[in-house]
Amino acid sequence: xxxxxxxxxxxxxxxxxxxxxxCYSYESVKSExxxxxxxxxxxxxxxxxxxxxxxxFSEEGIKLDYKVFSTGLELATALTRGDVDIALACxxxxxxxxxRGVKLKLVAMMHNHGYAIVVNPSKVRDLSDLNGKKVSTSxxxxxxxxxxxxxxxxxxxxxxIYRMPPFITTTALLTGKIDAAALPEHYVTLAESMGAKVLxxxxxxxxTMPGSGVAxxxxxxxxxxxxxxxxxRILSKATKYIRKHPDEAARIVAKYLxxxxxxxxxxxxxxxxxxxxxxxxxxxxxxxxxxxxVLRRNLSVSEFIDLSILGDKS
Numbered sequence: 001x002x003x004x005x006x007x008x009x010x011x012x013x014x015x016x017x018x019x020x021x022x023c024y025s026y027e028s029v030k031s032e033x034x035x036x037x038x039x040x041x042x043x044x045x046x047x048x049x050x051x052x053x054x055x056x057f058s059e060e061g062i063k064l065d066y067k068v069f070s071t072g073l074e075l076a077t078a079l080t081r082g083d084v085d086i087a088l089a090c091x092x093x094x095x096x097x098x099x100r101g102v103k104l105k106l107v108a109m110m111h112n113h114g115y116a117i118v119v120n121p122s123k124v125r126d127l128s129d130l131n132g133k134k135v136s137t138s139x140x141x142x143x144x145x146x147x148x149x150x151x152x153x154x155x156x157x158x159x160x161i162y163r164m165p166p167f168i169t170t171t172a173l174l175t176g177k178i179d180a181a182a183l184p185e186h187y188v189t190l191a192e193s194m195g196a197k198v199l200x201x202x203x204x205x206x207x208t209m210p211g212s213g214v215a216x217x218x219x220x221x222x223x224x225x226x227x228x229x230x231x232x233r234i235l236s237k238a239t240k241y242i243r244k245h246p247d248e249a250a251r252i253v254a255k256y257l258x259x260x261x262x263x264x265x266x267x268x269x270x271x272x273x274x275x276x277x278x279x280x281x282x283x284x285x286x287x288x289x290x291x292x293x294v295l296r297r298n299l300s301v302s303e304f305i306d307l308s309i310l311g312d313k314s
Contacts, residue, residue, distance in 0.1 A: 032063065033063065033224055033227060034063045034064065034065050035062060035063065035064045035065070035085050035086060035220075035224075035227060035231070036064075036065055036066075036067075036083065036084050036085040036086070037064050037065065037066035037067070037084070037085070037086050037087075037088065038066070038067055038069060038075045038078050038079065038083070038084040038086070038087045038088070038089065039066050039067070039068050039069070039075075039088045040068070040069055040070075040071070040072055040075060040088060040089055040090070040212065041068040041069065041070055041257065042166075042184060042185065042186050042187070042257065043114075043185055043186045043253050043257065043264055043267050043268050043271065044088075044090065044110060044111055044114055044184065044185070044211060044212040044271070045088045045110065045212065046110075046111075046238075046242055046249060046253045046268060046271075046273065047110055047235045047236075047238035047239045047242060047273065048066075048088055048110075048235065048238070049252055049253045049255075049256040049257075050238040050241055050242060050249055050252050050253070051234050051235060051237070051238040052066075052256075053252045053255070053256070054238070054241075056234045056237060056238065057231075057234060060230045060233075060234060061230075062227065062230060062231060062234070067083075069089075070165050070166065070167060071093075071138050071139075071142065071165055071166065072089040072090040072092065072093030072094070072138075072142060072143075072212070073093050073096070073138060073139045073141065073142055074165075075087055075089045075093060076089065076093040076094065076096050076097040076102075079094075079097040079102045079104065079215075079217075080097060080100055080101075080102055084217070085216065085217055085220040086214065086215070086216050086217075086220070086228075086231065087104070087214075087215045087216075088110060088212060088213075088214055088215075089212055089213070089215065090142065090143045090184070090211060090212045090213075091106070091143070091210045091211070091212065091213055091282065091285055092141045092142050092143050092145075092146060092285065092289065092294075093141060093142060094106060094213060094215045094304075095141070095285065095286060095289060095295060095299065095304065096141045096289075096294065096295070097215075098299060098303070098304055099295045099296055099297065099299065100296075102217070103217060103218040103219065104215045104216060104217050104218060105215065105216055105218060105221060105304070105305060105306040106213045106214070106215050106277065106282070106304055106305045106306070107213075107214050107215070107216055107221075107228060107232060107305075107306050107309040107310065108213060108214040108232045108235065108236070108275045108277065108309065108310055109210065109211070109212070109213045109214070109274050109275055109276060109277055109278075110211065110212040110213055110214060110235070110239075110273070110274075110275075111211040111212055111271045111272055111273045111274060112208065112209060112210055112211045112271070112272040112274060112278075113201070113202050113203055113209055113211055113270060113271055113272055114143075114184055114185040114188075114202070114211045114212075114270060114271045115143050115144050115147045115182065115183070115184050115185070115188070115201070115202040115209070115211075116147075116182075116183060116185075116188040116198050116199070116200065116201040116202065116270075117130075117147065117148065117151060117180060117181070117182050117183075117198075117199045117200050118173065118180065118181050118183055118188055118191045118192065118196040118197065118198050118199065119173075119179065119180040119181075119196065119197050119199045120173060120174075120176065120178075120179055120180065120196065120197075121195075121196070121197040123179045123180075124179055124180055124197075124199065126199070127151065127155050127157075127199065127200065128155070130151075130155070130157050130159065130179075130180055130199075131157050131158055131159075132158055132159075132160070133159065133160065133179035133180055134160045134162060134177075134178040134179045134180075135148065135159045135160065135161055135162070135178065135179065135180045135181060135182065136161070136162045136163070136164045136169045136172060136173070136178045136180075136181045136182070137161065137162075137163065137164075137169075137181065137182035137183075138163065138164070138165060138166065138182075139163055140292070140294045141289060141294040141295075142184075143184065143202070143209070143211065144166075144182040144183055144184050145182060146285075146288055146289070146292070147182050147202050147205065147206075147209075148161070148182040149288075149292055150205055150206065150288070151200065151205065154205070162178060164178075164181075166183050166184060166187040167187070169181045169183060169187070170183070170187055170190060170191045170194070170196075173191060173196055174191070174194055174195060174196065180199070181196075185267045185268075185270055185271060186257065186259065186263065186264055186267035186268075188201075188267065188270070189263050189264075189266050189267035189270070190259070190263055190267075193260075193263055201270065203270075208278060208281050209281070210278065210281050210282060210285055211271065211272075213277070214231075214232060214235060214275075216228050221306070225309075228309055229309055232275070232309050232310065235275065236275045239273045239274065239275055242268070242273045243273060246265070246268065246269070247265065249268070250264045250265035250268055253268065275310065276310070277305055277307060277310065279301055279305065279307075282301050282304065282305060283301045286298070286299050286301060286304070
């Protein structure tokens with residue numbers, strides 16, 4: 001009888017251990033978060049490529065799945081579909097997504113600048129020569145498009161504008177199908193290396209022009225603020241690494257972009273890699289997109305940015 005009781009107690013303990021183990025396993029699986037990143041396939045996202053290569057996301061326990069997009073406007077479409085938790089993209093497309101109902105917040109920057117007008121040197125020598133020329137850029141709202149609009153207005157130019165993604169634009173420019181193009185880096189430097197001429201960079205027209213940023217859906221931010229803080233901390237670490245070790249950073253980025261190290265190194269030198277958000281310049285960006293009819297309403301900058309994450313990450 002005593003043995004039966006002992007066996008009974010042991011059986012109950014074993015069952016309880018199994019139940020607790022299963023419950024723990026279930027909770028672990030249920031609580032595992034895979035962060036869905038959308039990333040522009042260029043050197044604007046250099047901090048992401050460096051952090052990925054160094055294994056810094058894994059070190060912090062961040063599990064991620066990322067998809068790349070050739071333009072920020074394509075990436076904004078993915079945001080609209082709800083396929084993304086965190087987007088690394090140019091400010092313009094992020095504003096477009098917000099304007100179209102995507103609830104997101106800009107929580108950090110990736111860089112400033114990185115846009116230019118490149119030309120066929122046999123057809124265009126200076127800005128006045130652009131008048132009446134065929135010029136390509138990506139869609140309305142993109143930084144390259146905005147740069148082109150600012151130049152068009154400042155110099156009172158009449159342009160024949162075509163919409164093409166950067167990788168097609170470069171070929172069209174070099175084959176003479178267009179005369180000039182507004183492009184983002186690294187395509188600017190790539191086109192230059194193939195014979196195009198850089199006519200003007202964003203630094204000359206808008207000295208503090210915002211580039212790309214880190215945007216998080218409000219839903220993800222509300223549920224996983226701790227993860228967002230970690231990610232911004234990692235990207236900030238990568239940004240500091242880029243500034244301190246530009247040559248090694250260029251080698252890493254070139255690997256992910258399947259590009260020549262020399263081209264990427266030169267291209268990255270034209271970007272100012274930062275995480276700080278300049279609220280005044282973001283508001284100026286909004287004002288420009290409202291002026292040019294890209295945004296349907298005049299967004300308040302407070303609707304778009306959340307500065308608290310940058311404070312928490314330190």
